[in-house]
Every structure is written in C-alpha cells, then in structure tokens.
Amino acid sequence: MNEYQTAGFTAGVIGGGVAGLTAAYRLLQAGFRVALWERNTQLGGQAAAFPVAGSALEYFYHHLFMSDRDIVALAEELGIGDRLVWLPSRVGFYANGKIYPLASALDVLRLGVVPFHDRLRIGLVTYYLQHVHNWRRFEAVTAWDWLQRAVGRRAFERVWGAQLRAKFGPRARDVAMVWFWNKIYLRTQSRTSLFEPEKLGYFRGSFNVLIDRLAEAIRQRGGQIFAGIGVEQISREADRWIIRDSTGQATAVDVLVVTAPSPLVVRLFPNLPADYVRKLTGTVYQAAATLLLQTRHQLSSTYWLNIGDLNLPYTGIIEHTNLIGPEHYQGWHFVYVSKYVEQDDPYIQLDDEGIFQIALEQLPKINPQFSADWVERYWVFRERAAQPIIPLHYSQQIPEHRMPLPAAYLANTTQIYPEDRGTNYSVRLGNTIVRIILDDLKQGRLRIPEPALAR
Numbered sequence: 385m386n387e388y389q390t391a392g393f394t395a396g397v398i399g400g401g402v403a404g405l406t407a408a409y410r411l412l413q414a415g416f417r418v419a420l421w422e423r424n425t426q427l428g429g430q431a432a433a434f435p436v437a438g439s440a441l442e443y444f445y446h447h448l449f450m451s452d453r454d455i456v457a458l459a460e461e462l463g464i465g466d467r468l469v470w471l472p473s474r475v476g477f478y479a480n481g482k483i484y485p486l487a488s489a490l491d492v493l494r495l496g497v498v499p500f501h502d503r504l505r506i507g508l509v510t511y512y513l514q515h516v517h518n519w520r521r522f523e524a525v526t527a528w529d530w531l532q533r534a535v536g537r538r539a540f541e542r543v544w545g546a547q548l549r550a551k552f553g554p555r556a557r558d559v560a561m562v563w564f565w566n567k568i569y570l571r572t573q574s575r576t577s578l579f580e581p582e583k584l585g586y587f588r589g590s591f592n593v594l595i596d597r598l599a600e601a602i603r604q605r606g607g608q609i610f611a612g613i614g615v616e617q618i619s620r621e622a623d624r625w626i627i628r629d630s631t632g633q634a635t636a637v638d639v640l641v642v643t644a645p646s647p648l649v650v651r652l653f654p655n656l657p658a659d660y661v662r663k664l665t666g667t668v669y670q671a672a673a674t675l676l677l678q679t680r681h682q683l684s685s686t687y688w689l690n691i692g693d694l695n696l697p698y699t700g701i702i703e704h705t706n707l708i709g710p711e712h713y714q715g716w717h718f719v720y721v722s723k724y725v726e727q728d729d730p731y732i733q734l735d736d737e738g739i740f741q742i743a744l745e746q747l748p749k750i751n752p753q754f755s756a757d758w759v760e761r762y763w764v765f766r767e768r769a770a771q772p773i774i775p776l777h778y779s780q781q782i783p784e785h786r787m788p789l790p791a792a793y794l795a796n797t798t799q800i801y802p803e804d805r806g807t808n809y810s811v812r813l814g815n816t817i818v819r820i821i822l823d824d825l826k827q828g829r830l831r832i833p834e835p836a837l838a839r
C-alpha cells in the first residue's frame with residue numbers, strides 16, 4: 385500500500401496515444417490497477433509509426449525541439465534516452481516560386497521576398513518575441529492584427545500572414561497571438577546561437593521506440609492494454625464507472641482518465657453540465673491530410689519547408705530524409721506533403737489517388753525534375769483532431785482536468801496552453817493528470833468507495 389492508498393483501486397484510461405500511455409504508466413507507478421483502451425489496433429495515436437524500408441516512420445512527420453524536456457526526461461527514465469538524436473535542421477520558406485533558407489537570423493536578413501527594411505523589422509520583432517516571457521499580454525489580440533501592426537502590411541502579407549493562411553485557412557484571422565508567440569519563443573530554446581541552425585530531436589527507429597517502451601513498461605507492471613477495442617459507452621453505477629467497449633464487454637473502474645478528442649468526450653458523457661460542454665465544443669480542431677511519398681531521389685535539400693505562396697496549396701513540405709538520412713531507409717527518400725484544412729474541406733474528402741494526383745502537378749514547382757517515376761509508393765493519412773485552434777482569451781475557455789463528474793479526469797490536446805500541442809505536452813498531460821488524481825486522493829476530494837479496497 386503506498387502513501388495514497390491506491391493499491392486495489394482500478395483506473396481506466398481511454399486512448400492509447402502518448403498522453404494515455406504516460407498516464408497509465410504513472411497510475412501503475414502510483415499503485416493503481418490499470419486498464420487502457422485504444423480503438424486503433426496500433427498504440428501511439430497521432431505519433432505512431434508504421435514499418436517502411438527496413439525501419440519505421442510516423443504516419444505524420446514528427447521531431448522534437450530542445451525545449452521538449454518532459455518527453456526527454458521520460459525517455460531517460462524508460463532507459464531509451466540513447467535512442468534520441470539531435471541534429472541540425474534545414475528550414476526553408478517557399479515564396480515567389482523559390483526556396484529561401486530560413487534557418488538562422490542571417491537567413492531572415494537575406495529573405496528576398498521583401499525589401500531589406502521589412503526583413504530588418506521581421507528580425508527585430510522575432511528578437512522581441514523571443515525575449516517576452518509574459519504571454520498573457522498576447523491573449524487579447526489576434527496574431528493577424530498584432531503582427532501586421534508590428535512588421536507592417538507588406539512584410540506581414542508575404543511572410544507571416546502567408547504562413548498563417550497556409551495553416552489555418554479561413555480561420556487564420558482568429559488565431560490568438562499567444563499561439564504565434566509560443567512558436568517563436570520556444571523555438572529559441574532549440575538553438576545554441578541565433579546564427580546557428582536549430583537542432584531537432586528524433587528517436588532513432590521512430591517515435592514507436594518510445595511508444596513500444598511505454599507499452600512494455602505498462603504490461604510489466606500488470607497494466608492491461610486493449611488495443612483495437614474502442615470505448616463506446618460510459619455509465620455510472622454503484623459509485624463506479626462502467627466502460628462498455630466495442631467487443632460488448634463491460635468493465636468497472638474507480639477512476640477514469642479520458643484522453644480522446646473533445647467531440648468524443650461529449651458523446652461518451654451525455655449528462656455533462658452545459659458549461660463544460662460549451663468548453664469542450666468551443667475548441668475547434670483543424671484537420672490534417674498528409675501525403676507521404678517514398679521516392680528514388682531527393683526533392684530538395686530542405687528538411688522543413690514552410691509555404692508562403694498561394695500557388696503551392698500546402699501548409700508545409702517535410703522531407704524527413706533531410707533530417708534522418710536515406711541510409712537509414714535502404715536508400716529511399718521520404719517526403720511528407722502536408723495540408724491542414726477545415727473539417728469539411730473538399731481536399732480531405734478526396735480519395736488517396738486524388739491527393740496524389742494533385743501532388744504530381746504541384747511538386748515540380750519545388751523541383752522541376754520531380755515526376756511520377758520518382759515515386760515508389762505513397763500513402764495518405766488523415767487526422768480530424770490534428771490542431772486545436774487557439775482563439776482569444778483561451779485561458780478562460782479551457783475545459784478543466786477535473787471533469788464535473790465524480791472520479792473522471794480529462795487530459796487532451798485542447799488543454800495544452802500557452803504552448804502548442806505536441807508529444808512533449810502529451811507526456812506532460814499524462815504526468816499532470818496523475819498528479820491531480822493523487823492530490824485529490826490525498827486531500828479527500830476523490831473518494832473511492834470502501835469495497836474497492838476489499839477487491
């Protein structure tokens with residue numbers, strides 16, 4: 385029996401992404417008995433990888449920043465810290481039919497899409513944002529308005545405005561300045577010097593290295609993982625939560641941790657108070673449709689290409705093998721062609737072949753040699769809850785971790801703030817939610833009925 389008398393209590397975790405796996409692992413460490421449900425047959429959620437070319441690769445491109453300390457600490461704790469590599473990245477900006485390097489402060493001064501004094505303004509504003517610690521001052525203003533005022537209309541339209549449009553489409557004007565500030569502020573910590581390219585982290589062998597190790601640690605401690613089994617219904621009976629899953633099985637648990645996206649939470653708990661439902665439904669997610677190409681040749685020498693050109697209708701082109709070389713993938717090159725869209729955008733409704741055909745027309749703009757002959761294989765992956773859109777005064781709209789129901793806790797990507805969602809913050813969510821549960825037990829806010837102790 386540990387300090388919080390958790391032994392014998394049962395916790396149910398919904399979702400086997402990074403947040404759910406971390407929460408399950410921490411609950412087991414705290415002495416709970418744990419069951420985790422993941423509706424996909426594969427664990428890892430948005431960060432999962434699948435086998436390709438003698439290795440594995442994420443469905444959606446992934447890397448870490450040096451500011452991502454929680455995930456690095458977890459990797460160390462799990463004994464896989466040596467699998468993390470930190471590599472210099474090549475970032476670029478595509479505009480006017482051309483790729484401009486955009487990896488360092490000097491590159492900003494050379495960014496020929498705007499006149500020199502505009503570049504100077506962008507450089508100064510970037511420097512300023514890197515040094516502002518108080519993000520609350522950016523809660524009441526949109527990135528669109530603040531940046532336009534700060535760098536002037538022309539520089540804004542051609543550089544940051546173009547990027548906001550490429551990521552958020554018709555919602556570009558709604559995004560709070562906090563979101564943009566965070567991108568600049570945290571990225572500074574991935575650099576040793578403003579004049580050096582930033583270093584990005586990656587697990588040798590893919591993010592599955594972390595996901596598999598977490599799953600192994602959960603199983604070693606007696607945790608049960610139901611992969612390929614979704615939770616369909618939740619009800620409260622005799623002071624316990626009853627989880628009905630897609631196999632028809634019902635399981636009773638004392639404490640519930642939900643890591644699924646907010647629309648699903650509303651569906652699973654039909655009796656939530658209106659105020660909490662408003663918070664859950666108030667966050668809108670951008671969806672992502674990502675085409676992954678396995679090619680014979682390198683598309684460009686850039687790892688991360690931001691798109692600031694309406695003639696190239698993508699958010700970014702991420703050439704993974706410019707971070708982790710093709711020698712790790714039997715010589716093949718891998719390129720993600722990424723597009724964030726509204727939930728009902730016609731692009732995400734296209735079939736895979738349709739998305740591939742568009743890329744065949746568009747990618748010669750990056751490299752005129754590119755053709756269908758280059759492509760050995762392609763895949764299209766879609767994610768509906770890809771990116772919560774952060775509106776003004778978001779701190780007042782975030783759904784609380786303690787759901788307004790007994791012994792139920794929420795830990796999903798809409799609660800990550802002021803940082804942007806990412807695997808690091810899902811690890812932090814998993815850590816935080818278990819700290820809250822333990823604190824509630826200690827303070828008597830969470831009461832588990834006596835019979836649980838006898839089980």
Ligand SMILES: Cc1cc2nc3c(=O)[nH]c(=O)nc-3n(C[C@H](O)[C@H](O)[C@H](O)COP(=O)(O)OP(=O)(O)OC[C@H]3O[C@@H](n4cnc5c(N)ncnc54)[C@H](O)[C@@H]3O)c2cc1C
Pocket residue numbers: 398399400401402403404421422423424428429430431444445446447448613614615616643644645648672674722767769770771795796797805806807808810
């Ligand atoms: C295109 C793209 C690029 C990204 N790039 C990066 C990057 O470079 N670096 C980075 O750190 N992060 C990146 N991210 C973000 C990162 O992957 C996510 O923020 C993180 O993995 C979210 O983890 P999570 O556990 O909070 O949520 P999720 O991964 O969404 O996990 C939730 C899980 O719940 C499951 N679920 C839902 N409903 C049910 C149900 N009824 N029953 C059981 N299970 C259910 C889902 O299947 C899912 O596996 C990227 C994301 C996308 C989409």
